[in-house]
Amino acid sequence: MEPISIPSQSVPVLTSVDVCVAGGSCTGVFAAIRAAQAGCSVAIIEAQNRFGGTAAASQVSIWHSLFAMDNHTRIIGGLTQEVIDRLGKRNAITLETKPNPSIYAILNTEELAIELDEMVLENHITPFLHSRVVNVWRDDDGRVAGVIVAGKGGLFAIKARAFVDATGDADLCAAAGLALWRNQEVQPPTACAKFSAWPQFKEGIGTLIHNAAARYNLPEGMVWGAFSPAKNTYMLAGTKIPELDLSDGVSLTVAEIEGRRQLRAIQDLVADAGYPRPILEALPSLIGIRDTKHIQALYRVTTDDILYGREFPDVIGRGTYRVDVHSQNPPGSRFLYLDGREVFISPHKKNESGHWRDPALPTPPFYQIPLRSMIPAGVDNIITAGRMIDAESGAFGALRVMVNLNQCGEAAGTVAAMAVAQDKPIPDIQYRVDLP
Ligand SMILES: Cc1cc2nc3c(=O)[nH]c(=O)nc-3n(C[C@H](O)[C@H](O)[C@H](O)COP(=O)(O)OP(=O)(O)OC[C@H]3O[C@@H](n4cnc5c(N)ncnc54)[C@H](O)[C@@H]3O)c2cc1C
Known part of the structure; x- marks a missing residue:
């Protein structure tokens, strides 16, 4: 049908903050917390009635290993560990006692939502639930200076100096007109x-x-x-x-x-x-979404970067979760491990096992996530955190799990806060995270 035009309108500005985070899974909440802890005023906008994203709204309950391939050296700590500890105090999590590439922790995802409420409030972050970012507002210089949000009472605006897009689908980047791309075969969504x-x-x-x-x-x-x-x-x-x-x-x-x-x-x-x-x-309040759009970032992570554990000067996170790409044809999931093993899991057949490389070659201790894969090209005050990361299909199959994206969230919040404090464009911020 023919598009219609709507008259321009004035919308109320509900708050003006240093950092505005769009999307409130753990990724977005962790970004907001790190920005707040760095001294910024922060608002977070979440479309659902609760924080927690795919975990809390879509019921996905498993977090993967926080350790290197030796199953001993810790590579992930920070707010991921803090949430594990907090849920542990309420008997709302079980931890695997033996090394397991498929499970480290099983979370009570309802309790997770309440824990994230508490963490948001403890850090003096201004929350907006039932609110969806639908557009950006630009100042006279054409710079993104606010977001337009559809809330229960209609449209409103939030002004900010820096933005974290943690919407999963890169909605904020799309609204800002940034280049996005999608994999030829999108990993299928699942209602848990x-x-x-x-x-x-x-x-x-x-x-x-x-x-x-x-x-x-x-x-x-x-x-x-x-x-x-x-x-x-x-x-x-x-x-x-x-x-x-x-x-x-x-x-x-x-x-x-x-x-x-x-x-x-x-x-x-x-x-x-x-x-x-x-x-x-x-039932989930939101179907589980694995894969939609990806940003065009300053760097695209390749599958080899992951499988060979390439080192990056701007490393902000580390992981060992295998490359895991769900496919319909043939039905199942293909796992590529850092130690060279390859396994195809079918719903109803015996697993097919082999090697994607010579197993005699050394195994990298972990892979690294470069900050540049989260910074969209063509804008100076937006950083992303989450599954919109710029990564080839196989690399994305590994990076997309929550313990990895949690680290991206923490880094995005820190970098947004640094950009505000130093009054610099986000791409100019120098930042890396050492082993915990
Ligand atoms: C069925 C399924 C099983 C999985 N299994 C596992 C597993 O076992 N372990 C694991 O670690 N990972 C698993 N994953 C992958 C992992 O859960 C996701 O990749 C990850 O949670 C994505 O995190 P995210 O923060 O990028 O996005 P999301 O979790 O999708 O969070 C985005 C948030 O932004 C909000 N939002 C979206 N648009 C807007 C907007 N315009 N304005 C405001 N808010 C908005 C959403 O409501 C949501 O809360 C699974 C995924 C699926 C779908």
């Missing part, structure tokens, strides 16, 4: 859900779904899940919506409804297979 009375399956839920996939119109792919720390609910990540980029509202609507249809179909097929019907206890 929590169930009680989750049966003990003889054949595995992946096999059950595979056997009934055609009958229930279920796309195939990776299926996994985890019991909550109290073991009373099971979070299943078993649905998928192939080939949809959920960075626009129409696709998001289609995917939310289709995700819930698939959840009911899984309950039905479990019951049809002769097991007690699992009881649906909680």
